[in-house]
Amino acid sequence: AQKITQTQPGMFVQEKEAVTLDCTYDTSDPSYGLFWYKQPSSGEMIFLIYQGSYDQQNATEGRYSLNFQKARKSANLVISASQLGDSAMYFCAMREAKGYGGSQGNLIFGKGTKLSVKP
């Protein structure tokens, strides 16, 4: 069963506008972590933001924020004031609690969304 679903294969956004990238997940574990990564065309994976399942507030990191709706099992990434350098693939990932109190375990990735920022 697919655990991370990203329904938008591609998105376009005008420079300086905000954009939301969708991510839904599936897990029966009450303890889990949600991550967003950016992958430019060069291939490296860049960590953007993290949300823990018990976190009371939505995570924010600069222009990135995570709209966490636990009951809906969604963890959408919001990028404010888009820049041309934001053009990349974006991956949502989840880690379920496995050993070491949940701080470890492999990430499961969605198929990604390709974001293109237009000047």
Add this chain to the structure above:
Amino acid sequence: EAGVTQSPTHLIKTRGQQATLRCSPISGHTSVYWYQQALGLGLQFLLWYDEGEERNRGNFPPRFSGRQFPNYSSELNVNALELEDSALYLCASSFVAQKPNYGYTFGSGTRLTVV
């Protein structure tokens, strides 16, 4: 501080051959993860090693194997290469006691091409 390093950057092999990919984690990191990213697809989890032991394995055939050395570096071996093994192989590392909100650090990957 050096990041996660992977070698080689590119690797071209013939179908049926064996490929060996290497990964050196960030100093102090004990966990190493391997992922396969075929062209245009997401990351598929392959293997997770921690403290020299295999902790978890993805849905891949046994010809994908690996190991972790005492210095925490890791090796991924792919035997009997098939054309569909052509992909970017990414390695990531983390530290077991680090805060869970610390994202894994990825290397730049090894591009494996099977001809």
